[in-house]
Amino acid sequence: MIKFHPSERLLRGFAAGDLSSGINLAVATHVEYCQCCSETVAAIEDELAFDLCKLDDEIQSPFEDMLTSILSASDETAVLTKDTFTTDKRESFVLIDGKKFKLPRTVQRKMERQEGQNWRNLAGIHSSALGDFDEYRASLIYIEPGVQVPMHKHKSIEMTVVLAGSLSDEQGVYKPGDFIVLDNNIEHSPKTQQSQCCLCLTVMDAPIQFTQGMSRLLNPIAHLLF
Numbered sequence: 001m002i003k004f005h006p007s008e009r010l011l012r013g014f015a016a017g018d019l020s021s022g023i024n025l026a027v028a029t030h031v032e033y034c035q036c037c038s039e040t041v042a043a044i045e046d047e048l049a050f051d052l053c054k055l056d057d058e059i060q061s062p063f064e065d066m067l068t069s070i071l072s073a074s075d076e077t078a079v080l081t082k083d084t085f086t087t088d089k090r091e092s093f094v095l096i097d098g099k100k101f102k103l104p105r106t107v108q109r110k111m112e113r114q115e116g117q118n119w120r121n122l123a124g125i126h127s128s129a130l131g132d133f134d135e136y137r138a139s140l141i142y143i144e145p146g147v148q149v150p151m152h153k154h155k156s157i158e159m160t161v162v163l164a165g166s167l168s169d170e171q172g173v174y175k176p177g178d179f180i181v182l183d184n185n186i187e188h189s190p191k192t193q194q195s196q197c198c199l200c201l202t203v204m205d206a207p208i209q210f211t212q213g214m215s216r217l218l219n220p221i222a223h224l225l226f
């Protein structure tokens, strides 16, 4: 069961289309897994549509004209519209460490832009960049079983959505769909259990910074995980 959800502010921004594209990707991915947040977003969208309907007649008139024109369009236009919005039922998978994981549709769409996945491995933590979205970079992170990521912090914000397996840190245990937001006040050291790997989507605006002991020597190559 999903225990960690985006804030209501983020869900409102998502429903209104106000989020920057990196944050939007993280929230959309969580919503794909979470029935509860999906229903909340639908309710906010209804609210926004209701507010739109309350606009005065003068503003409403062009919208009504547009609606009338769409409803009275020829059959040919109607068919074209229907095809354009057909839901994509294809599934896509990622292969890593001899395992195959089904990807959420939000990530699948981003991967269709790329040819294959390039993975970089730093001590059992594998990273594959999906691309840059406004000021954020989105990556798939795969952590092998029995690996602890050294204590680190973030320059400003990191959003993580668990896609498969599980991960834990000082705040709790995260399962598929869980949404984790960390800002630069929080240091953590997430780990996988001996028999359990983890695949996540991460959205970050800068490489992580290792903060303790020998792991600080890794900082010059922390970009490998970005």
Ligand SMILES: [Zn+2]
Binding pocket: 002, 004, 005, 006, 030, 034, 036, 037, 038
């Ligand atoms: Zn949720």
